[in-house]
Amino acid sequence: MQIYTSEKRGSDTAGNGTEEAPLKTVLQAIVKLDGKIEADTRIWVDGTGDEMWDVVSKSKLKKATKQYHIQTKKQEKAPHEKIVSYENGDNVNLSEAINVQLTLDTKLPEAKELKIRDLQTMIDQRVCVFGWVHRIRRQSKTLMFIILRDGTGFLQCIFANNLCLTQEAITLSPESTVKVYGVVKQLPAGKSAPGGIELVADYWMVIGNAPAGGVDSVLTVESDIDTQLDNRHLVIRGENTAKVLRLISIALAAFRGHYIDRGYVEVLPPTFVQTQVEGGSTLFSLNYFGETAFMSQSSQLYLETCIPAIGDCFCITRSYRAEKSRTRRHLSEYNHVEAECPFIDFNGLLNRIEDLVVDVCDRIVKQSGDLLLDVNPQFKPPKGPFKRLKYEDAIVQLNNLGITNEDLTPFQFGDDIPEAPERRLVDTIGEPVLLTNFPAGLKAFYMLRTKGDPRLTDSVSNSV
Numbered sequence: 001m002q003i004y005t006s007e008k009r010g011s012d013t014a015g016n017g018t019e020e021a022p023l024k025t026v027l028q029a030i031v032k033l034d035g036k037i038e039a040d041t042r043i044w045v046d047g048t049g050d051e052m053w054d055v056v057s058k059s060k061l062k063k064a065t066k067q068y069h070i071q072t073k074k075q076e077k078a079p080h081e082k083i084v085s086y087e088n089g090d091n092v093n094l095s096e097a098i099n100v101q102l103t104l105d106t107k108l109p110e111a112k113e114l115k116i117r118d119l120q121t122m123i124d125q126r127v128c129v130f131g132w133v134h135r136i137r138r139q140s141k142t143l144m145f146i147i148l149r150d151g152t153g154f155l156q157c158i159f160a161n162n163l164c165l166t167q168e169a170i171t172l173s174p175e176s177t178v179k180v181y182g183v184v185k186q187l188p189a190g191k192s193a194p195g196g197i198e199l200v201a202d203y204w205m206v207i208g209n210a211p212a213g214g215v216d217s218v219l220t221v222e223s224d225i226d227t228q229l230d231n232r233h234l235v236i237r238g239e240n241t242a243k244v245l246r247l248i249s250i251a252l253a254a255f256r257g258h259y260i261d262r263g264y265v266e267v268l269p270p271t272f273v274q275t276q277v278e279g280g281s282t283l284f285s286l287n288y289f290g291e292t293a294f295m296s297q298s299s300q301l302y303l304e305t306c307i308p309a310i311g312d313c314f315c316i317t318r319s320y321r322a323e324k325s326r327t328r329r330h331l332s333e334y335n336h337v338e339a340e341c342p343f344i345d346f347n348g349l350l351n352r353i354e355d356l357v358v359d360v361c362d363r364i365v366k367q368s369g370d371l372l373l374d375v376n377p378q379f380k381p382p383k384g385p386f387k388r389l390k391y392e393d394a395i396v397q398l399n400n401l402g403i404t405n406e407d408l409t410p411f412q413f414g415d416d417i418p419e420a421p422e423r424r425l426v427d428t429i430g431e432p433v434l435l436t437n438f439p440a441g442l443k444a445f446y447m448l449r450t451k452g453d454p455r456l457t458d459s460v461s462n463s464v
């Protein structure tokens with residue numbers, strides 16, 4: 001028997017397990033088989049490479065089979081007693097939980113409503129926190145731990161005794177919205193939790209229930225990249241991805257702060273344009289009231305028109321390029337920081353680039369150094385002055401190091417230096433590099449020619 005599953009194209013509700021209408025999960029395939037997998041049964045999943053289908057791996061099949069048996073046992077109990085089991089072997093009857101009701105104790109000190117980020121200074125004080133249930137661990141029928149998320153941080157909450165015995169507590173699922181009252185406590189020595197603190201709850205209530213198994217069934221350790229991208233709104237709720245979003249905001253503020261402190265004026269260029277920049281092969285086009293318009297690749301020309309009016313200026317906006325994501329430098333949409341300055345020479349430009357990189361990194365470290373190191377523990381802020389390396393000298397160094405072109409031939413004058421060889425060269429040098437004076441044939445027509453050598457341009461590519 002053949003059953004097809006596809007995380008990309010399948011559906012556990014509309015699919016029937018055929019190649020034309022696959023199921024979504026291996027678990028549902030086992031359900032379809034009533035848990036009986038014969039020797040000649042084949043369960044297929046999304047293939048890798050050029051293959052459309054692959055036979056499910058033994059580990060994935062074993063895990064799905066285990067989930068099936070757990071689910072079956074729960075369903076067998078449900079019609080009779082509606083029993084819920086806990087980690088330590090405790091059982092609780094859901095029908096009995098209906099009789100357990102919680103009341104807010106008005107004799108306790110008044111709780112101050114705060115965000116999680118503000119709790120570090122509230123040790124041994126009673127507070128009230130709103131948030132989403134990020135994770136749940138039911139230790140026993142009278143003890144459960146909840147990791148709460150409110151967008152400003154994560155907080156471990158401890159529910160004990162009757163707080164765990166209500167119907168809401170027993171059926172609580174991740175992503176439900178709750179309101180929790182309790183006392184903030186310093187975490188005991190040897191224990192770990194977000195922020196080093198925890199909230200010992202004395203009352204809580206559900207504001208909105210989330211569907212049981214919603215997030216857990218969509219995102220698992222085995223979810224492929226397509227599934228993660230399709231459910232990006234769920235992925236970003238994780239601790240690490242949320243930190244990246246926060247760092248992006250901090251980095252943008254650092255760029256903006258740098259330019260404003262140095263007297264630049266921020267402008268807001270359009271993203272719909274009627275003219276191309278230096279190349280038209282990677283433009284996104286669209287119909288704009290009967291005329292052809294393009295998604296902006298760069299605001300350079302717009303900034304240049306502003307220079308005579310306001311002098312030094314900059315913008316932080318989205319840019320769009322219709323190019324395949326071959327490397328991390330090839331993005332169809334990205335945040336683009338651009339600046340234009342009148343009356344500076346090439347050396348002055350290099351000095352400003354160096355100042356920008358060093359100052360922005362210092363601002364980020366000063367504001368959120370711990371957060372940055374959580375995301376990238378190896379990060380070390382660059383310090384000036386940066387090494388300045390001319391294109392011709394880089395070609396010589398690449399060949400001396402035995403770093404070849406993509407076709408395995410030595411680099412020659414006029415060759416573009418792809419990202420991988422450039423990265424190897426910079427890693428060998430071991431410090432930030434401003435790569436300068438590229439051949440005119442590799443740069444846009446408007447690049448200023450280098451004095452004394454018209455083959456070259458006053459251009460720069462920075463690598464850190």
